[in-house]
Amino acid sequence: MSKIIVATPPIPGETLPMLRLARLLAARGHQVTVLAGSGYRDAVERAGMRFVALGGTADYDVAEIMAERERRALPAGPASIAFDWTHLFVESVPDQHRSLQGLLADDPEQYLIANVLFLGAFPAAMGAPGPRPLRWVGVSVMPLVHGPNPGPMGMVPAGPGEDQAAADAVFAAALGAVRDRFGELLHGLGAVGEVAPLLDAAILGPEATAVLTVPGFEFDRPDLPSSVHLVGALPAVDSEGWTPPAWWPELDGRRPVVAVTQGTLMNSDLSQLVEPALTGLAALDVTVVVALGGRDPAALSVPVPANAHVSRYLPFDRLLPLADVFITNGGAGGVHQALAAGVPVIVAGTTEDKPANAARIAHHRLGATLGTATPSASAVASAVTTVLADDDIRDNVSRLAKVYADHDAVGLIERLTLG
Template identity: 60%
Template sequence: MAKIIVAAPPITGELAPLLQLARGLAERGHRITVLTGSRFRERVEGAGLAFKAVTGVADFDDRLVSEDPERLKLAPGPDQLNYDWTTFFAAPVPDLHAALQELLAEDPDQYLISNAVWLGAFPTALGAPGLRPRRWVAVTAVPLPLSSDDTTFFGPVPVGPGEDQAAANRAGNEQFAQMMAPTQARLVEILNSLGATQEFPPFVDATVRLPDATAALTVPGFEFERSDAPDSLHLVGILPTRSAPDWEPPSWWPELDGSRPVVVVTQGTIANADLSQLVEPTLTGLADQDVTVVAALGREPDALSVPVPENARVAEFIPFDVLLPKADLFITNGGMGGTQQAIAAGVPAIVAGLTEDKPANAARVAYHGLGINMQTATPTPEAVAAAVQLALKDADIRENVQKLVPVYAAHDALGEIERLTVGEPSA
């Protein structure tokens, strides 16, 4: 048994995989303390895990981020991205550092597993006074931002015949670093104020390079290849979908019998406030197609503002571990978890998303031929229908996806992260 602190920002999408990981490690006998925002206390303790709340500006409510008046003044793009990073990831560093120090002062014999964008371990890693965990492993559930001569965040830069690919990628990465210069400057200021003595590398690289090890919840063949990645980076696969033992199939479940293609559409469990972005265009666009559409809404069905076509079925929740094996195509706004779960189940993806990490996931799907990048968050019904027809007929897409199924199956993400943290997995 090891004593492990599991830390994540109080952001639902960032905390969810770490909390799933924490449960799995606890089931293997480790003593877990989850360090995150106070609003998640009930959820953490309900899972049987010890809880410690962060304080100060680190303890924000992610449900209110979209209503932040200062943020609303900024158009999506560099200004908003820098605002998000400086406000929700950089500014909390002193409070995160203090909370980690309190836990380590109570018991120095603890390991740390953090979300990669939880920056509370940065100060001591860079020479600031304080205690360090026995070992620090960062886990990232979003596409790797790590700069490389081989690629950028969105893939290799397109080049013409005879042009230097590595030079083009370096220029692309430098352009991104310049775009994020306000965040870099703010982080340097905060880290210096806490007593950091070592030079701070570009922060997107630091999230991967500073920890003792970084576990990326992905596999080769979905992530872009980086021949110059540090040895501390490990692609460990994805966490298994947790079953829902109390879920009962709806009355229409036997209709998913393979007699015609099943197209699943979802906007996830967070970005589903406006179903007109993707779910409704899919229902409308495929209404006259010879497919069965299953819309997993993540919210109540009466939120739909369009009639449900005869060939469609809707539900608030359907466990992916039982739905995806019946699917032929997965239409998503591009969250990394759902997209990879589909591909791991052998289901090609159509991705339509332009916020957070969604465009980067869509870029990976397109680059590796695993589906279609619609390059918009609000496709028309006609565009959805055309993409579905193309994806269902494209044998290369299906072959590429099928090649990745055994790659995902070969990984035990929980066991690999346990090994990276404390040594060989427990029996």
């Protein structure tokens, strides 16, 4: 048994995979302490693990930050990404550092497995006073963004007919100011040395980094550093004890099943993706299953058609093996779970890592991309019709599902951490 701190910023899409990893490590006999936002205390303690809340500004509500007037006024792209990196990750570094230092001061004989967007391990690693963990391993939920030319590896790949070099320059300039602020905070805590470009630092700063992806989904990276490992996807949450709804037997393969979700964070406005999907697919000979990520079905402003079922929550480990197409706004967790289950993916998303995931799906022909977070009903219907009829897409996804099956993400992360 080893003592492991699992640390993560309080963002659902980043925290939930880390909590799943923490539970799986605890099940292997390790003593796990979760350092996360205070809203996750109950979930962690119910799972039998020790929980410590982040302190000060590190314990924020991501929905409040994303709803700020300044943030809402920014267009999707480099400017909004720079705002998010600054306010969600960089400004909380001092309080993340102090929270982590408190745990290590109590017991320095602990390993650290941190989401790569938890930047609070950098100060001590760069010479600031205080104890360091036995080993620091990063876990990346987002796609690989390290490299001299972010291009399709980054979060803002150029669109058709656009100049990728120009897009890269705008992206780099926007994040340059974020790096300057990161360096200012680090040096204020006593760190020394030059700060790397932020996206490189997040991936290359830890002693080893596990990226929750596989070869075949990522772009070819012959320059990938030896400290970076593609470890596969985490297994889906175990749904033991879940009772299927009365309509579940309809998913018996007699007609294609289209699973739809808007995720757990960007689902406040269901008119963006869920409602166009319900409307557009109503006339198709498919069964539509919508998981609302915790939202009440009463929030829908369109009628639920006869060929659709809508639920507040559905476990993906039960749903995806029965699906023929997965429609999502493009968060990495759902994308990887679908592909690992052998299900083609249709992406509609323009923020965070979603364009990068969409670029990989398009490049490897693993589904389709809609190019917008607010597709029309007809665009959704057309994409589903196209994907269902494309044998090459299904073959590509089937081959990739075997690659996922060959990777044991938890075991690999365990070995990277403990040796």
